[in-house]
Amino acid sequence: MYYYRHILFTLLVSGCLTLTSYAAHIVVLGSHDREEVQRQIQFYADLFAFDSTVSLLVTFTKDIPQNLAAFTQFQEASGSKQIHIKIHKYTSPSEVGITLAHEMVHARQFVQQDLQHKGGNFYEWKGKDFTNIKKIPYRQRGWEQEALQQAHRLYYQYKKQKRQDVLIAGKVK
């Protein structure tokens, strides 16, 4: 009996681990529409195949450097990849979607090590060193060009998926 229960317990535990091992951990703070933000971040995380080694924290805050709508920080410690997206609390609802898509492109660049922060203003982009990114205009930075190019398409993909989900939910009812 003990043996049987032990097997059952092992199965349950491994079942749980399997369920979570593919999904990134996502936490959203300070948003008026947390569920929607969570759904959107989840969509991009799945699209980019982020696994359980990736944690995403999305904070809506007034504590953001001047002239910035949002920014993304990345940290890796003992195999765990932590992404913190900060987005200005007063970003208009119509802009939140595209801003999140843009920052999630940066998240992917960090996770896939296309973009690496070497400290201070020193970054590495696709194997090339940029010792002082402040000297490069925003729109000439490779990672920004990529984010600017991809954000609209990603957000469109998300909205299309959401419409399909609504249609399916409608049919079930």
Ligand SMILES: [Zn+2]
């Ligand atoms: Zn950017």
